[in-house]
Amino acid sequence: MTNPTPARLHRRHLATVAGAACLMVAGNFVFFGITILLPELATALGAELSQVMLYPSLQALAGVFAMSLLAPRLYRAIGVRAAIVAGAIWMVATLALSGVVDNLPLLYLAGFASGITYGLVTTMAASLLINTWFEERRGTMMGAVFAIAGFGGIAAGLVMPAVVEGWGHQVGFFVLAAVLALLVILPGIFIIRSSPGDVGLLPFGASTEGQLTAAGGVPLPRVIPGVPAGRAFRSAHFLALAAAIVGFGIANSIQQHFPALFVERGVTLAVAGTLMSLMALTTVFTNIAIGTINDRRGTLTAVLIALAAQAAALLTFAAASGFLPLAAGTVAFAIGMSFSSVLLPITVMQLFGPRDYAAILGPAMSTLPAGMAIGAPLWGAVASSSGSYALPLLISAGVSACSALLVAWAIRTAPAFR
Incomplete structure (x- = not known):
């Protein structure tokens, strides 16, 4: 065979x-x-x-x-x-x-x-x-x-x-x-x-076993596996994923406060701008790295690395003072950002399959800006009331950890759900 x-x-x-x-x-x-x-x-x-x-x-x-x-x-x-x-x-x-x-x-x-x-x-x-x-x-x-x-x-x-x-x-x-x-x-x-x-092609890596062809060898449409959108939206898996994405957005929105946060942690506004440029540059490499980890070690491993890096970055910012610790935290934060860019679409595919992928991906992705809309004013209010960004950073790290647990549960139990 x-x-x-x-x-x-x-x-x-x-x-x-x-x-x-x-x-x-x-x-x-x-x-x-x-x-x-x-x-x-x-x-x-x-x-x-x-x-x-x-x-x-x-x-x-x-x-x-x-x-x-x-x-x-x-x-x-x-x-x-x-x-x-x-x-x-x-x-x-x-x-x-x-x-x-x-x-x-x-x-x-x-x-x-x-x-x-x-x-x-x-x-x-x-x-x-x-x-x-x-x-x-x-x-x-x-x-x-x-x-x-x-x-x-x-x-x-x-x-x-x-x-x-x-x-x-x-x-x-x-x-x-x-x-x-x-x-x-x-x-x-x-x-x-x-x-x-x-x-007249197949997705790269798709199996051609049992593939029916028309005249000239052109592949005919196959039965598309996956979960119907209606069932997906009613599932605990979609609820867990949506909650995780909202949580990620809430925690990630702290970046909108980075200039003020970095100044509070002992650098000038010009240096804060340099740190933000460092973050943008780092994502060029971290997105490729996380994508490669996903292919070689699996989506669950890649997700846990990304969200753990975000939590570690937030804790580093809470304890840091000066350029080098802040730079280290910025690099780790850039790794975490790959969850929403690289891993979120892949996670949706892994949980629910290709059948109604577009119908499920849209609502899943829309929860990210909702989370960021909640987080940005929330962290500003908490920082103002507490007198520093330490408390928002600690809470954000905890939220990131909760998001990791939710996605991990959804991925681990997805085969039985499908």
Whole structure:
């Protein structure tokens, strides 16, 4: 009896990785670019920065509902590729609109509108593509995609300040729209395909044993294994995963306080900025490393390493004083961030299978911004009332540990559930 023959790596598989990386580079460029534009935008509108900060908040709020309700239906109705192109066209238009508005209500409307398709054409689409095109090396490929994504943030930090200083926030928004068109719409048309079956291929590493073929040897659709979405949403496994993601988001949101936290721990604001740049650079390597660990040692091991690193980083920050301890904590925190980028989509696939993957992934991913929306103001309030960030850091470390236990239980019991 011969062993099943796994599908080989084809240039189309690698093209999909390149296309997914383009989506994530664009997403990071837009995310960091908007952050850089906001102070100039507030000045131009004669508004307080806190008022303009509602723009990204409304983007995130729209994303929660869109990833839960819109994205799975849109992917199913027209396919991932068409959804990426259509969603990017919508976002290009709304970013351009953001550059010409002259009052806060219109700005808020443009922000909410752009957030409807932001996650749909970036993080969620990239995750879905990699998990659809790869059965082997998912972690490695996901890690590579999110590692490359870091260069979008680096590019925004280098380009956008000069754009804003030289031409103002209006041109800045047009640049963001142009980058989105270049890195999302064009790859969506010319590179990305929704599934390997669209071009007569199988996912890389998929077994060809028992595969039926049509004339010319083209594989016919197979029965897709996995848990129906309705059953998944009613399960304790989805509840545990959602609670773990919310907990991770609550703990991870402490990063929005890093400048003040680092200054409190004995460095200048300029050094705090250096530490945050170190974190962004470190994620380029840690995403690849965690993805490789996932493929070689399993998802459970990779998840425990990531969440343990986040907890260790938070405890280090609570006890640290000075640059070197803070730098060590920053590197560990970057390892922890790979849970949401690299491991979350893989964990959803492992728990529930490919059958209704897109329908389950959207609601699961939408719980992350919900957790961060809870955590950011919570840690600010606790720090203000307690007089330092020590208590928020200790609580966040405990929340990270609880998230690790929940995901570990879900993964260990998943085979019996499926």
